[in-house]
Amino acid sequence: MTSFPDLGIRVGGAAGDGIATLGESFARLFTRNGYHAYGHTAYQSVIRGGHVWFHARGSAERAWSLGDGIDILYAYNEQTAEIHAPFLRKGGVLVHDPEKFKFPADRMPAGTRLVPVPALEMSRKYASDPILSGSAGMGAITFLAGFPFETLVGILKDNFGTKKQEILDQNLGTAEAGYKYVKERERPVERAFSPNRGAEKLLITGNQAIAMGAAAAGCQFLAQYPMTPASTVMHWMADHASSLGIVVKQAEDELAAINMAIGASHAGVRAMTATSGGGFSLMVEALGMAGMTETPLVVVNSQRTGPSTGLPTKTEQGDLDLMLGAGQGDFPRAILAPGDVSEAYHSTMEAFRLAEDWQTPVLLASDFGLSENFQSADRSDFPMDFVPPHLYAQAPPTTPGGFRRYMHTPSGVSPRAFPGQKGFNFVAGSDEHDEFGHLISDVKVGVPPAIEERRHMMEKRMRKLDGMRNAMKAPDLEGPANAQLTIVAWGSTAGAVRDALRELNSDGSKVNFLHISRVYPVKSIEVAKALVHTPKTLLVEANYTAKLGGLIRKETGIDLPNRLLKYDGEPFHPAEIVERARGVLAAGGH
Amino acid sequence: MTTTQTAMEGVAGKALPVVVGKSDTKPTWCPGCGDYGVVAAVERALKTLAIPSHEVFIVSGIGCSSNLPHFLSSYGFHSIHGRALPVASGAKLANHALTVIATGGDGDGYGIGGGHFIHSMRRNLDITYIVMNNEIYGLTTGQASPTSEMGHKTKSTPLGVIERPINPIALALAAGATYVSRGFSGDVKHLGDLIANGIKHRGFSLVDVLSPCVTYNKINTFDYFRQRLYKLEGSAHDPSNLVSAFEKAQEWGPKIPIGLFYQTDRPTYEELEPALRNGPLVQQPGGLRGKEHLLDEFV
Numbered sequence: 001m002t003s004f005p006d007l008g009i010r011v012g013g014a015a016g017d018g019i020a021t022l023g024e025s026f027a028r029l030f031t032r033n034g035y036h037a038y039g040h041t042a043y044q045s046v047i048r049g050g051h052v053w054f055h056a057r058g059s060a061e062r063a064w065s066l067g068d069g070i071d072i073l074y075a076y077n078e079q080t081a082e083i084h085a086p087f088l089r090k091g092g093v094l095v096h097d098p099e100k101f102k103f104p105a106d107r108m109p110a111g112t113r114l115v116p117v118p119a120l121e122m123s124r125k126y127a128s129d130p131i132l133s134g135s136a137g138m139g140a141i142t143f144l145a146g147f148p149f150e151t152l153v154g155i156l157k158d159n160f161g162t163k164k165q166e167i168l169d170q171n172l173g174t175a176e177a178g179y180k181y182v183k184e185r186e187r188p189v190e191r192a193f194s195p196n197r198g199a200e201k202l203l204i205t206g207n208q209a210i211a212m213g214a215a216a217a218g219c220q221f222l223a224q225y226p227m228t229p230a231s232t233v234m235h236w237m238a239d240h241a242s243s244l245g246i247v248v249k250q251a252e253d254e255l256a257a258i259n260m261a262i263g264a265s266h267a268g269v270r271a272m273t274a275t276s277g278g279g280f281s282l283m284v285e286a287l288g289m290a291g292m293t294e295t296p297l298v299v300v301n302s303q304r305t306g307p308s309t310g311l312p313t314k315t316e317q318g319d320l321d322l323m324l325g326a327g328q329g330d331f332p333r334a335i336l337a338p339g340d341v342s343e344a345y346h347s348t349m350e351a352f353r354l355a356e357d358w359q360t361p362v363l364l365a366s367d368f369g370l371s372e373n374f375q376s377a378d379r380s381d382f383p384m385d386f387v388p389p390h391l392y393a394q395a396p397p398t399t400p401g402g403f404r405r406y407m408h409t410p411s412g413v414s415p416r417a418f419p420g421q422k423g424f425n426f427v428a429g430s431d432e433h434d435e436f437g438h439l440i441s442d443v444k445v446g447v448p449p450a451i452e453e454r455r456h457m458m459e460k461r462m463r464k465l466d467g468m469r470n471a472m473k474a475p476d477l478e479g480p481a482n483a484q485l486t487i488v489a490w491g492s493t494a495g496a497v498r499d500a501l502r503e504l505n506s507d508g509s510k511v512n513f514l515h516i517s518r519v520y521p522v523k524s525i526e527v528a529k530a531l532v533h534t535p536k537t538l539l540v541e542a543n544y545t546a547k548l549g550g551l552i553r554k555e556t557g558i559d560l561p562n563r564l565l566k567y568d569g570e571p572f573h574p575a576e577i578v579e580r581a582r583g584v585l586a587a588g589g590h
Numbered sequence: 591m592t593t594t595q596t597a598m599e600g601v602a603g604k605a606l607p608v609v610v611g612k613s614d615t616k617p618t619w620c621p622g623c624g625d626y627g628v629v630a631a632v633e634r635a636l637k638t639l640a641i642p643s644h645e646v647f648i649v650s651g652i653g654c655s656s657n658l659p660h661f662l663s664s665y666g667f668h669s670i671h672g673r674a675l676p677v678a679s680g681a682k683l684a685n686h687a688l689t690v691i692a693t694g695g696d697g698d699g700y701g702i703g704g705g706h707f708i709h710s711m712r713r714n715l716d717i718t719y720i721v722m723n724n725e726i727y728g729l730t731t732g733q734a735s736p737t738s739e740m741g742h743k744t745k746s747t748p749l750g751v752i753e754r755p756i757n758p759i760a761l762a763l764a765a766g767a768t769y770v771s772r773g774f775s776g777d778v779k780h781l782g783d784l785i786a787n788g789i790k791h792r793g794f795s796l797v798d799v800l801s802p803c804v805t806y807n808k809i810n811t812f813d814y815f816r817q818r819l820y821k822l823e824g825s826a827h828d829p830s831n832l833v834s835a836f837e838k839a840q841e842w843g844p845k846i847p848i849g850l851f852y853q854t855d856r857p858t859y860e861e862l863e864p865a866l867r868n869g870p871l872v873q874q875p876g877g878l879r880g881k882e883h884l885l886d887e888f889v
Contacts, residue, residue, distance in 0.1 A: 032889070200889055202885060202888035203888055203889075204888045208888070212878070215876075215878050216877060216878040217877070218876035218877045220684075220865075220871050220874065220876045221680065221683065221684060221871065223676075223680065240884070241865055242864040242865060244865075245865050245868065245875075246865055247683050247684075247865045247871060248865075249679075249680075251676065251709075252706065252708075252709040253705060255676070255705075255706075256673075256675075256676040256705070256706055256709070257676075259669065259673040259676035260676045260679050261680060262669075263649070263676065263677035263678060263679060263681040263682075263683075263684070264680035264681060264683060264684040264871075266667060266677070266680075267647070267680070267681040267684035267688070267872060268685060269684045269685075269872055269876070270876060271680065271684075285670055286670060286673065289669060289673075293667070377888075379882070384878040384880070384882050384884075385879060386877060386878075387877055387879050388875075388876045388877040390875065392685075392872035418685070419644070419645075419681065419688055420644060420645055420647075420665075420685055420687060420872070421644060422642070423644065424644070425643055425663060425665050426665065426666075427613075427659050427660050427667065427668060428666070428668065429660075429667075429668035430669055430670050431668060438615055438660070439615075439657070439660060439668075442618050442657075443618050
């Protein structure tokens with residue numbers, strides 16, 4: 001459907017076949033030749049067997065999502081061919097090893113062809129391990145996609161560089177056999193790319209960008225309990241912890257993780273925890289403690305399909321109400337929801353800034369799609385010039401009558417001091433307290449001065465919510481200013497929406513996109529302005545109850561009646577948004 | 591200490607004691623509560639060790655005993671139920687120059703916080719954990735706790751407790767704690783020594799304190815303990831002997847031992863953590879300035 005060079009390579013098989021490595025390598029064929037890329041990983045909660053696949057999309061324009069079509073399908077087994085071959089675009093190919101299975105030509109879509117590659121046979125020349133045969137397929141597909149063999153040599157050297165030379169040689173030999181075999185018999189696919197489009201790009205996941213953004217913001221402490229799809233935040237941090245001087249603590253559970261992060265932050269370092277909905281549910285009580293003790297804290301919630309254990313390896317945006325309401329009582333919080341890897345980096349830095357400026361927890365809402373999928377990016381997307389101020393070396397201002405950690409101020413923000421700093425001893429408490437931190441929850445509670453103090457303390461803390469709202473940027477309206485239709489979405493759904501927007505506006509339609517990447521506190525006036533000035537709206541969300549729509553209605557009174565909601569765990573494809581948007585444009589009313 | 595902090599000395603406008611003493615907040619415990627003895631013993635231990643009050647950080651959970659940090663003049667953090675140890679652990683990892691003490695009750699530490707208790711011990715951070723064990727839930731007006739004895743009739747067990755109590759000493763020995771002790775809040779000097787030695791000990795120290803609840807536990811009273819307690823220090827027990835420590839941990843009846851059950855030397859978590867090799871994290875710079883090479887791995 002795209003008018004610019006755009007190519008989809010999909011590889012599928014069973015867990016244990018090395019599908020993710022193959023897929024990531026295909027995505028790197030694009031980025032190393034200067035193309036934009038998107039790598040969608042689809043796996044199951046099994047370590048061996050099942051059906052897993054990876055879609056690598058390359059594009060001459062920004063690849064915001066996995067796109068809509070397959071041009072090269074590399075099927076490790078018959079099931080993969082059966083599931084994915086129907087989505088082959090005209091001019092596309094199905095690559096398979098006839099030794100594994102044969103696929104009848106009459107089951108191929110019109111205008112597509114079969115490309116048999118005896119990959120196992122090629123690999124047996126070098127080793128008995130069938131995993132090696134993947135390199136033959138990689139060689140074949142490098143040719144079919146239009147790329148030189150040298151690009152693949154570089155990728156394989158990086159993939160196997162730390163292993164024995166013998167392993168690398170086996171893979172290079174098998175890959176070359178696959179490349180030559182296909183070159184002698186086949187032509188590249190119709191949509192094949194020209195090599196060397198420009199400078200090589202980076203290929204990075206949302207979680208890697210989040211972890212790196214945290215480090216760039218000055219985060220020195222990450223406590224986390226493993227949970228898909230948040231675990232790779234910890235993996236990047238752990239890989240770099242020693243060299244960057246970051247403590248990465250795998251905790252015994254999410255309760256420990258968030259409380260450790262609160263302890264570390266209270267003691268004077270920037271701290272974060274990351275989890276998914278199940279773990280976040282366990283963190284709820286401590287989140288309130290961060291609010292009550294006014295401890296800066298960044299919590300990454302990478303959403304997956306709920307409820308309960310749900311679909312652990314699939315995406316959803318189902319936790320918005322949980323994040324908005326997590327914790328008993330009222331306390332200020334912010335929720336950011338980046339839409340792509342560059343935003344993930346910058347939003348994480350912003351989360352740390354907000355948490356520190358307003359001394360309160362900030363939630364970074366990611367989801368499986370953003371966290372685990374790969375996107376191309378440029379080095380300039382990840383600036384590293386920020387020098388985080390050294391918290392512990394800062395002296396709080398003096399206050400008469402002892403240190404008032406919770407001093408009433410117009411902004412609600414009070415001076416911080418850290419254990420170890422001489423002259424500021426205080427006790428922080430999850431109980432309601434006065435300016436000094438003294439409890440007003442037991443012998444004083446209900447007595448008139450304490451009633452007044454309680455009211456002042458609530459108002460002090462909640463003033464920070466207004467402060468954050470004022471400090472935060474309004475949501476971006478992407479696309480033409482005066483549109484016939486405004487699409488509204490948050491978080492990583494932005495990717496498919498942006499791809500759809502390009503398609504929708506290519507035929508003269510005027511559609512724009514209100515991207516709510518700062519979800520809370522809601523910039524109510526700005527959101528309302530954007531929505532009352534557009535003739536029609538379309539809300540796109542990956543949950544059942546249109547949670548963002550509910551928030552917008554609550555905060556602005558505006559209802560968004562046209563909705564595209566998805567809750568099957570699968571990513572949004574641009575085409576389904578285009579179709580729905582055209583339907584809304586064609587229909588009467590709002 | 592940095593020059594900034596030296597310059598800050600005394601500027602808060604109120605002279606703080608050099609070492610930890612009582613704060614302006616008076617304890618709100620019931621008259622006769624065992625926890626008065628514990629706060630006195632903590633104060634005594636910190637005075638003995640002469641640790642500057644600003645370098646002491648006392649973290650508690652929730653419950654009667656968890657109010658303790660408010661009654662001393664150090665830095666403190668009164669956290670949520672069961673989470674004193676993770677908060678204390680995070681603070682210790684952020685600034686291991688601090689003397690970090692975690693306090694709470696038996697419900698807080700052995701019940702809702704039981705998971706953290708086990709893992710904190712195998713982790714061996716240099717934290718001293720003082721558990722005021724009264725074998726009852728006091729602040730919620732008298733329900734069974736994880737250490738309530740079989741048959742104990744409480745508001746939640748009117749016919750008597752029908753599950754075995756936790757043995758915190760045996761549990762600590764099994765979990766790998768490197769300093770395992772039990773004190774009695776009726777013997778402040780002995781308890782103060784156990785706490786002081788626990789603070790001095792390099793690694794995780796457990797001080798389980800038999801601290802009677804005079805309001806809701808009419809079984810495990812001061813008299814109950816005075817009739818049964820004896821000190822390990824005067825016995826043949828060798829605190830470096832883990833097997834003997836396990837044996838002593840099983841004694842609970844006519845004779846109940848207090849004192850040091852076990853002590854061993856093992857590297858602390860903070861000593862093994864590479865990110866802390868240059869000193870406390872709070873003193874280290876953060877950020878990625880000049881680290882653009884990190885992007886190379888994404889090519």
